[in-house]
Amino acid sequence: MNPxxxxxxxxxxxxxxxxxxxxxxxxxxxxxxxPGGPFVGEKAVTEAVKKAMEAKYGLDKPLMQQYFTYxxxxxxxxxxxxxxxxxxMVIDIIGDGLKTSAKLGLIAAACATVLGIILxxxxxxxxxxxxxxxxxxxxxxxxxxxxFIMGSLLLVAFAVKTHVFPANGSTPAGLVLPVITLxxxxxxYITRLTRSSMLDVLxxxxxxxxxxxxxxxxxxxxxxxxxxxxxxxxxxxGPQLAYxxxxxxxxxxxxxxxxIGRAFVSSITGxxxxxxxxxxxxxxxxxxxxxxxxxxxxxxxxxxxxxE
Amino acid sequence: MDISxxxxxxxxxxxLPATEEExxxxxxxxxSTTFFRDGLKRLSKNKVAMVSxxxxxxxxxxxxxxxxxxxxxxxxxxxxxxxxxVDASFNNLRPFEYSSTxxxxxxxxxxxxxxxxxxxxxxxDYFIRVxxxxxxxxxxxxxxxxxxLVIGLLVGSVSGYCxxxxxxxxxxxxxxxxxxxxxLMVILLASVMKVTLGPAIDGTPxxxxxxxxxxxxxxxxxxxxxxxxxLVRGQILSLREQExxxxxxxxxxxxxxxxxxxxxxxCISVIVISTALQIPSxxxxxxxxxxxxxxxxxxxxxxxxxxxxALNGLNSYPYRLIIPAIVISLIVLSLNLFxxxxxxxxxxxxxx
Numbered sequence: 001m002n003p004x005x006x007x008x009x010x011x012x013x014x015x016x017x018x019x020x021x022x023x024x025x026x027x028x029x030x031x032x033x034x035p036g037g038p039f040v041g042e043k044a045v046t047e048a049v050k051k052a053m054e055a056k057y058g059l060d061k062p063l064m065q066q067y068f069t070y071x072x073x074x075x076x077x078x079x080x081x082x083x084x085x086x087x088x089m090v091i092d093i094i095g096d097g098l099k100t101s102a103k104l105g106l107i108a109a110a111c112a113t114v115l116g117i118i119l120x121x122x123x124x125x126x127x128x129x130x131x132x133x134x135x136x137x138x139x140x141x142x143x144x145x146x147x148f149i150m151g152s153l154l155l156v157a158f159a160v161k162t163h164v165f166p167a168n169g170s171t172p173a174g175l176v177l178p179v180i181t182l183x184x185x186x187x188x189y190i191t192r193l194t195r196s197s198m199l200d201v202l203x204x205x206x207x208x209x210x211x212x213x214x215x216x217x218x219x220x221x222x223x224x225x226x227x228x229x230x231x232x233x234x235x236x237x238g239p240q241l242a243y244x245x246x247x248x249x250x251x252x253x254x255x256x257x258x259x260i261g262r263a264f265v266s267s268i269t270g271x272x273x274x275x276x277x278x279x280x281x282x283x284x285x286x287x288x289x290x291x292x293x294x295x296x297x298x299x300x301x302x303x304x305x306x307x308e
Numbered sequence: 309m310d311i312s313x314x315x316x317x318x319x320x321x322x323x324l325p326a327t328e329e330e331x332x333x334x335x336x337x338x339x340s341t342t343f344f345r346d347g348l349k350r351l352s353k354n355k356v357a358m359v360s361x362x363x364x365x366x367x368x369x370x371x372x373x374x375x376x377x378x379x380x381x382x383x384x385x386x387x388x389x390x391x392x393x394v395d396a397s398f399n400n401l402r403p404f405e406y407s408s409t410x411x412x413x414x415x416x417x418x419x420x421x422x423x424x425x426x427x428x429x430x431x432x433d434y435f436i437r438v439x440x441x442x443x444x445x446x447x448x449x450x451x452x453x454x455x456x457l458v459i460g461l462l463v464g465s466v467s468g469y470c471x472x473x474x475x476x477x478x479x480x481x482x483x484x485x486x487x488x489x490x491x492l493m494v495i496l497l498a499s500v501m502k503v504t505l506g507p508a509i510d511g512t513p514x515x516x517x518x519x520x521x522x523x524x525x526x527x528x529x530x531x532x533x534x535x536x537x538x539l540v541r542g543q544i545l546s547l548r549e550q551e552x553x554x555x556x557x558x559x560x561x562x563x564x565x566x567x568x569x570x571x572x573x574x575c576i577s578v579i580v581i582s583t584a585l586q587i588p589s590x591x592x593x594x595x596x597x598x599x600x601x602x603x604x605x606x607x608x609x610x611x612x613x614x615x616x617x618a619l620n621g622l623n624s625y626p627y628r629l630i631i632p633a634i635v636i637s638l639i640v641l642s643l644n645l646f647x648x649x650x651x652x653x654x655x656x657x658x659x660x
Contacts (some may be wrong), residue, residue: 015483016487018484019487019488022484023488026496031500033500055454074333074518127405130341140645141641143644144641144644146595146596146599146637146640147641148593148596148599148612148616149595149615149633149637152615152619152622152629153633155622156622156630157628160622160626175483175552212413242489246491254619264495267601272600280492283489283492284488284492286491287489300440
C-alpha cells in the first residue's frame, strides 16, 4: 500500500472515532434536554424519593461532571439499568437482542448481495430483452416501497391470509418473512448497481481483448467482467448494513422478532432513556464502523480510484 | 472570370445581391429554443416520466380538493353525536356499508353519502382519512425539501464562494453530519422533541400544525441539508473553472451575463432535480417515523400512521393496510421516476 492510501485510511479512522464521540455526546445532551429528567411519567414520587433516585443515578452532580462519568461508563459499555424492565441491565438486553438481530441481518445481507449480483449480471448480459425489462421494473418497484409497507403486505399475504409462514418471528420458520422484507430493498439496489457497472465494464477495451484472444464466455464473464463490475457493489456494503439495521427496527416490530430493534422501539414508546441511549450508541457505532470498512475496502481493492 | 483560389483579387460574384434560392437558407425553419423549452420537449417525450407526472398531479389535486366537498371530516367520529348515546354501528364498517342509523335514513328515502373505504375502529370515514393522510405526507415532503434546499443552498454557496478556511471548517462539519447514522439520530431527536416541543409551542399558531411535524422539519433542517450543500459547493467550484466560462470571458462577456447565461442554467437544473428527489425521501422518513408512532399527532392521520394503525385489525380488515400502502408506494415511485425523467431531460452533462 502506498503512503497516500495509508494516510487516507488513518484520516477515515479518525473521522469515524470522532463521529462516534459526537453520537455519544449528542445522545447525552439530547436526553438531558428532556424536561424533568428520566423519571417523568413514573408514578407520582415524593420529593424525597426523587432526590434519592437522582443521587443514586448521579443526576444531582454538575452537568459536565455527569458527562465525563457518562463517557467513561459508555466506553466500558456500562449503560446502567433499564428503567422499565426492572432488574435488567441495558447491556444485557442489547446483548440478548443482538443475537437474533445479527442472525436476521446477516442472512438478509448475504441473500441480498448474492441474489442482487446474480440478477444484475443476468440483466446486463441479456440487455434489452424481456428478462432485463422484467428485472428492472420489479427492482424499481421494490426500491420505492418502504420496508414497513413491504413487511406488512407480506404479513397479510403469507401469514394472515394463507398461513404459509408463522406471523411470529421468534421461531426459525418465522424468520423467513422478516429476512425477505429486509433483503428486497438492498437486493434491488445491488441488482441495479451491478447491471449498470457490468454494462460499463462490458464496453471496455480489455473485454474486447479477452474476446479477441479467445477466452471462453464463462471465463470472460467471471474473470474479466464480473470481477471489475463488483467494485462499486463494495461501496454499497456499508450503506446496505446501515439500511438493514434501521429497517430491522420496524420489521422486528411487525413480525414480533425478539431482537434489538424491537427493544429499541419499545424503549422509545416506554421512554426508557438508558435503553434508548445504549441502543442508539451500539447501533450507531456498528453503522459507522461498517461504512468505514466498506470505504477502506473500496480504496484498497481498486488502486486506480482517486483518493481525494 | 477565372481566378485562382490563392489569388488576393476580390471575386465580384461574391458581392452580387442574393438570389431567392440563397435567401431561403437564411429563413428560420423553426424558432430558436431556450434550454428550458428544449428540456420540456425532451421531458414530454419520456412516457414513464409523463405518466408519473400525471399520477402525482392527480394525487396532489385530490389531496387538496377532495376534503373541500367530501361530506365527512377526517377527525369526526360519526357515531358520536352530541347529546346522543354512542352509536357503535358506525365503527368498523366495510367499504360501501352503512351504519344502522344510516340504513334507516336510506329506507326513509334520504340519500346518504357512501363510505367508499368504510370506517375505522372509531367510526371515522376511512376514505377522507387516507386523502388527508396523503395531504399531510405530500406537504411534509414538499416543505422538508424546501427547507433542505434553502439551507443547503446557503451553506453550500457560502462554502464554495468563500473558500479557504471557511470552506474547510464547513466541509468538516458536513463530513461529520454526513457520517452520522441519520435514521437513528432522527428517531432519537423525534422521540425527545415529542416531549419537549409540545409545551414550548403550546398556544402559538404552530401548535395547530402539531409538535411532531414541527420536530420533523427541525430534524430535516438539522441533518438533511448536508448532501445538498455538498452538491451546491461542488457545482460552484467546478462551474467557475469550466472552459465555456473562460470562452465567454475571452469573447468579452460581462460577469452578469456569465452568471445569467452560464452559471445559473447549469447549476439550477442539478439543484432542482436533487430537490425533487428529496421529496420522496422526506415522505419515506415521515411515514417511517409515523409508523413508529413518532410522526403526526393524533387524530391527524398520515399514510404511515394509517398503516401502523391498520396492523391492529390486520386479520379482519387487511384493506386498511393495503390502501395507504398502495398510495405511499405510488407517490414515492412516481416521484422517483419523475425525478429521474427530470434529470434525463434537464441535466446538460448527461445529454452528450
